[in-house]
Amino acid sequence: MSRRDAPRSLAESLRRWTADDFATLLAARPDLCTPPPRSVGDLVTRMTTGGSTMNALHRLNAWQHVVAEALAALPDGTGRSAVAELLGTTDELSVRRGIADLRGRGLVWGPDHDLHLLVPARAAFGPWPAGLADASVHPLAEADVERALAAAGDVARPLLDQLTWGPPTGRVKNADREVTPQTATTPMEVALAHGLLRPLDHDTVVMPREVAWHLRGHRLVRTLPPSTPPDLTTGRRRRAELIDRAGVGAAITLLRDVEQLVSSLPDLDVRLLRDGGLSAKDLGGVVSLLRLPAAHLARSRAYAALVVELAWAAGLVNQVNAETLLPTPAFDQWLDRPSAERWTDLVRVWAGTLRWYHWSVRPKAHALGPDADWRGAADLRRGLIGVCAEVSPGTLVGAAPLAEAYAWHRPALAAQVDLAEMTGQWWEEAGWLGLQALDAVTGLMAVAADEQASMPAALAGEFPEPVAELILQSDLTAVAPGPLDHDTSRVTRLLADQESRGAGGVFRFSQTSLRRAFDAGWSADRVLGWLTEHSSTGVPQPLEYLVGDVARRHGRIRVGSVGAWIQTDDAAVLTQLLSHPEAGPLGLRRLAPGVIVADAEADEVVGLLHELGLSPAAEDSTGRLVTTPVRPRARPRPVDPLPGPPRPEAIAGLAEELAGSVR
Numbered sequence: 001m002s003r004r005d006a007p008r009s010l011a012e013s014l015r016r017w018t019a020d021d022f023a024t025l026l027a028a029r030p031d032l033c034t035p036p037p038r039s040v041g042d043l044v045t046r047m048t049t050g051g052s053t054m055n056a057l058h059r060l061n062a063w064q065h066v067v068a069e070a071l072a073a074l075p076d077g078t079g080r081s082a083v084a085e086l087l088g089t090t091d092e093l094s095v096r097r098g099i100a101d102l103r104g105r106g107l108v109w110g111p112d113h114d115l116h117l118l119v120p121a122r123a124a125f126g127p128w129p130a131g132l133a134d135a136s137v138h139p140l141a142e143a144d145v146e147r148a149l150a151a152a153g154d155v156a157r158p159l160l161d162q163l164t165w166g167p168p169t170g171r172v173k174n175a176d177r178e179v180t181p182q183t184a185t186t187p188m189e190v191a192l193a194h195g196l197l198r199p200l201d202h203d204t205v206v207m208p209r210e211v212a213w214h215l216r217g218h219r220l221v222r223t224l225p226p227s228t229p230p231d232l233t234t235g236r237r238r239r240a241e242l243i244d245r246a247g248v249g250a251a252i253t254l255l256r257d258v259e260q261l262v263s264s265l266p267d268l269d270v271r272l273l274r275d276g277g278l279s280a281k282d283l284g285g286v287v288s289l290l291r292l293p294a295a296h297l298a299r300s301r302a303y304a305a306l307v308v309e310l311a312w313a314a315g316l317v318n319q320v321n322a323e324t325l326l327p328t329p330a331f332d333q334w335l336d337r338p339s340a341e342r343w344t345d346l347v348r349v350w351a352g353t354l355r356w357y358h359w360s361v362r363p364k365a366h367a368l369g370p371d372a373d374w375r376g377a378a379d380l381r382r383g384l385i386g387v388c389a390e391v392s393p394g395t396l397v398g399a400a401p402l403a404e405a406y407a408w409h410r411p412a413l414a415a416q417v418d419l420a421e422m423t424g425q426w427w428e429e430a431g432w433l434g435l436q437a438l439d440a441v442t443g444l445m446a447v448a449a450d451e452q453a454s455m456p457a458a459l460a461g462e463f464p465e466p467v468a469e470l471i472l473q474s475d476l477t478a479v480a481p482g483p484l485d486h487d488t489s490r491v492t493r494l495l496a497d498q499e500s501r502g503a504g505g506v507f508r509f510s511q512t513s514l515r516r517a518f519d520a521g522w523s524a525d526r527v528l529g530w531l532t533e534h535s536s537t538g539v540p541q542p543l544e545y546l547v548g549d550v551a552r553r554h555g556r557i558r559v560g561s562v563g564a565w566i567q568t569d570d571a572a573v574l575t576q577l578l579s580h581p582e583a584g585p586l587g588l589r590r591l592a593p594g595v596i597v598a599d600a601e602a603d604e605v606v607g608l609l610h611e612l613g614l615s616p617a618a619e620d621s622t623g624r625l626v627t628t629p630v631r632p633r634a635r636p637r638p639v640d641p642l643p644g645p646p647r648p649e650a651i652a653g654l655a656e657e658l659a660g661s662v663r
Contacts, residue, residue, distance in 0.1 A: 006110060006111050006114055007109065007110065009109075010044055010047070010048070010106070010109045010116075010118070011040060011041060011044045013109040013110065014040050014043065014044060014106075014109075014662075015040055015662040016662075017658075017659065017662075018659055019652070019655045019656045019658075019659035020655070021104065021655075021659075022654075022655035022658045022659055023651050023652055023655035024104045024105075025104060025105060025106050026646070026651045026654060026655060027645075027646075027648075027651055028056070028059065028104065028105045029047070029052065029055070029056050029059075029105060029106065030645045030646055031052055031055055032046055032047065032052065033646045033650070033651065033654060034646075036654050036657075037654075037658065039658075039661055040658060040661060040662055043658065047106045047118075048118060048119070048120055049120070050120050050123075050124075053107070053118060053120035053121050053124065054120075054124055056105055056106070056107055056121075057107070057121060057124055057412065058410070058412040058413065059410070060102075060105075060411070060412070061229065061408055061409050061410070061411070062225035062226075062407075062408045062409075062411045063094065063098050063225055063226065063227040063228075064098055064101050064102060064105075065411050065412065066087065066098075066220070066221060066224065066225055067083060067087070067095065067098035067099060067101075067102060068102055068107060068108075068117065068121065068125075069125055069129050069130050069220070069221075070083045070086045070087050070130070070220055071083060071102075071108065071115060071117040071122075072117055072121070072122045072125040072129035072130075073086060073125075073129040073130050073132050073220065074086060075135075076116055076117070076122075077110075077114050077115070077116060078115055079112060079113045079114070079115065080092075080095060080096060080099060080112040080113070080115065083095055083099065083115070086220050087220055087224060088218055088219055088220065088224065089224065091227065094227035096112070097227070098227065099112065099115065102117075106118075107121050128166050128167050128168055128169075130166065130220050130221060131164075131165050131166015131167060131168060131212070132166065132168065132209050132212055132213070132220075133168045133169075133206050133207060133208060133209050133212065134209065135209050135210075136198075136208045136209060136210060139208065139209070139210045140195060140208065140210050140211065141210075142210075142214065144195075145196075145210060145211055145214045146214070148194040148195055148196050148211075149194075149196065149214075151181065151194050152190050152191060152194045152196060153190075155187050155190050156187045156188075156190045156191040156194075156196060158187065159187040159188060159191060160191060160196060160197075160207070160211075160215060161215075163197075163207045163212070164207070164212055164215045164216060165212075165216070165222065166212075168206050168207040168212055169200060169204055169205065169206050169207075170188070170197070170204070170205050170206075171203055171204060171205075172188050172203065172204075172205055173203060174202065174203075175192075175199040175200070175201070175202060175203055175204055175205045176199040176201070176202055179192045179193045180193055181193045181194065188205065191205075192205065195208075196208075196211050197211075225408065225411075226408070229405060229408050229409060230401070230404055230405040230408055232387070232388075232390075232391050232395070232397055232401060232402070232405055233390075233391055233392065233395060235395050235396040235397060235398075235401070236395075236396045237392075237394045237395050237396065237440070238394050238396065238438060238440050239394060240392070240393040240394035240443065242394075243393060243394045243437050243438060243440045243441075243442050243443075244393060244442050244443045244444070244459065244462060245462060246434075246437035246438060246442070247434035247435065247436070247437045247442030247443070247444050248434060248442075248444070248459075248462040248463055249434070249437075250431060250432060250433065250434040250437060251339075251343045251433060251434030251444065251463070252339065252463065252464070252483050253501065254307070254310075254343070254346070254432055254433060254434070255339055255342055255343055255346070255483075256483060256489075256505075257290050257307050258307055258310060258311055258316070258346065259335065259486060259489070260289065260290065260489075260493075261286060261289065261290065261307055261308065261311060262311050262316050262317055262327045262331050263327070263486075263490060263493075264289055265317065265325055265326055265327055266326060266327075268282070268285055268286075268289065269324075270282050270285075270324065270325040271323050271324060271325075272319055272322070272323050272324070272325060272368065273366060273369065275366070275369050275370055276319075276368055276369060276370070277360075277365075277366025277367060277368050277369025277370070277371070278305075278308060278325075278366055278367040278368050278369070279366065280366070283301060283304055283305060283308070283361075283366075283367055284301075286304040286307065286308060287300050287301060287304045290303075290304060290307070290501070291498065291499075291500070291501050292304060292501075298361070299428075301361050302357075302358055302361050302425075302428070303432055304367075305357060305360045305361050305367035306357050306429060306432060308367045308368060309353075309355065309357050309360065309367060309368065309372070310346050310349065310350060312368055313349045313350070313353045313355075313639065314330075314334070314345060314346055314349045314639060315328060315330045315636065315637050315638065315639040316328060316330055316331040316334060317331070317634065318634035318635055318636070318637040319634065320634045320635075325634075326633060326634040327633055327634065328633060328634050328635065328636050328637060329633055329636055330636055330637075330639075331633075332633075335486045338460075338463070339463040339464075339465075339466070339483070340455050340459075340460040340463045341455075343433075343434070343444075343463070344447065344454075344455060346433070347433055347435070347444075347447070347448045348448070348451050348644075349639065350381070350429070350433065351378065351381050351382055351385060351448060351451070351644075352378050352382075352451075352643070352644065353377065353378065354373065354374060354375055354377050354378055355372040355373055355374065355377055356372055356374045356377045356380075356422070356425075357372060357425075357429065358372075358422075358425040358428075358429075359371055359372040359374070360372040376413070376417075380410075380413065380422065380426070381426060382644065383406065383409065383410060384402065384406055384423065384426050384430075385435070385445065385448050385449050386449055387402065387405060387406055387409060388402065388430075388435070388436070388441050388445050388449075389441075389445050389446045389448070389449035391441045391445075392441070393440075393441055393442055393443040393445070393446075394440055394441070395440060395441055396439050396440045397436070397439065397440065397441055398427075398439045399420075399423050399424040399426075399427035399428075400420065400424075402423055402427065403419050403420045403423035403424070406419065406423060407419055430445075433448075435448055443456075443459050444459065447459065451644040452644070452647060464482050464483060465482075466482070466483050466484060466485035466486075466488075467480065467481055467482040467483065467484060467485070467488070468484070468485050468487075468488045468534060469481070469488075469534050469535065469536045470488075470492065470507075470531075470534050470535055470536070471535070471536055471537050472531065472535045472537050472538070472539055472540055472543060473537075473540060474540040474541070474542050474543075475542075476508060476509045476510070476540075476542060476543055476546065477496075477499070477506055477507065477508050477509070478492065478496060478506070478507045478508075478509070478535075479505075479506055479507075480492070480505045480506075480507070481536075484505075488534060491530060492507055493507070494513075494516060494517050494520060494522075495507075495509065495513060495514060495516075495517050495527065495530075495531075496508055496509045496510075496513045497510065497512075497513050509543055509546060510546075511546070511549075511550050514527065514546065514547060514550040515550055515554060515610075515615050518550065518551065518554040518555070518615065518617070519617075519618075523551070524547050524548055524550075524551035527547050527551075528544065528547055531543070531547075550615065553614075553615045554615040554617060555615070555616075555617035563587065563597070563598045563599045563600050563601055563602070563605075564597070564598045564600060564601060564602040564604075564605045565591065565595060565596065565597045565598070566588075566595070566596040566597070566598065566605065566609075566616075567594055567595050567596075568594060569594055571594075573614065574590065574594070574596055576612065577596060577608075577609075577612075578590065578596065580608070580612070582608055585600075586598050586599065586600040586604060586605060586608065587599025587600060602618055606618055
């Protein structure tokens, strides 16, 4: 292309683009899609804003970034050969590809012999791109630099080494005064006297570009990044079927834990702090509820915080009266959906939420509190998902190689955060979600990468159907052969205490657990009938005896309100109650043979009787048994994870409109 035919501006350049060119731009810079640009002029205006340009620069990979930095360090209108020379590479193909990538992202326009970096992009690299000063008006020749360095000797070398890689300026008083080699007494004066530094103004000196270039060994950066990403596909492999099953197992465990937590919130009486966070004590209660190992408390707390955060982000819970956390109606709807769909909901909420969950368990931080808020969270999580989704299921990756690879994909982010630590945290969460297992990528990773596609039928089939039966054993335990459906799980946890974690679980029956069911209004016949219906092995005799024994003892004492009244035919029990240290504070007194009244409320009296190992049954004023009330629900709460990138078909349609507007 001749200079006469070359475009004279970015707008003129875009008007020569095809629909494919616009599609490439919009895919690389999705912020330009919302709202859709009305014309090429509107598109140019938005492309050249500081915010959009910075966002585009932050999304460059390491090779694209160093090519852009080289263009910023060169005069406007430079050519491709000058870029290659500044980078110190003879790989013209990689340089040409890097420039083409920048041109496709709208950061560079013009042909290869007349390249123009956008003004906001040039400004983003600062006054000294790559730490190099502007080219000198009267530059020193290479031989002159060598002679000056030899004449300055070792006195000025430490100072020069500090400025070599930038920034190339230093502060000194009276920098513009005349200094000669004979009058120089300090390293700064020696460098000035030999032309290795030059005064920039009265108080600032600068290292000339040719001096820095010589001291760097003719390198723009310390280490030139490769033009292609690190290869994660060459690692060892495990059987994909095995890894997928392990990942689905982790996913099922997470679903069960979210279900158990949300179902148990009314009993946990979780109170939020003023900043909306969960106290350390309440988070410890979640750790205990989920039976997480105390030997790895930090990891258990991080997992418990993730479960709480996911329940909140998915709208399954909400606060009541600005402090109490309770389930919402969305939780009941969520329970009715297949396991694969419920997992998909959680993983997409996890990917798109602007919170970095591991930060909520740092010292003095709280789950659901503001400490975990971070606007870059969704971009980092989705970026890591995208890199891993390119790897075949079963390939061993690991957190450290993944962090190294992603540092190439997002060098700007790697310079701002501890990417190795955060990638390790992400990798751990990915394991809890089933995206990786045994340090290998599972097939679920590709599902998480495509946020608008449904899970493949083969993979969805790995999610087991919930079961409604138990294996009852004579040692008073029940074994769930698979994940229980919600109703069966809820009743099982009412009748027994869970002893082990897993997709199924082991539950133990005891006097305390069965008394919990009788307090909720169950009878012995109802308990045995339910167990018979849901047991694949029948009801063992020891369990049948235990149910009958607890049932006979339950209700021998009746409690009402006076505050409260107590009635029993057991005189020894009445004597024990009246002599108890709490009898005075509760206002216990004999009203009639077999009857005691109290000033305290009925629930306080019931609590005392439980402490004594008794099994009272509460009554209302009509003599009917009082059962556990209907579980409360909080108001629904809107869920608004950050939207994912536009769909390819939406980008293609918008690109066609833009191309049609310039034909």
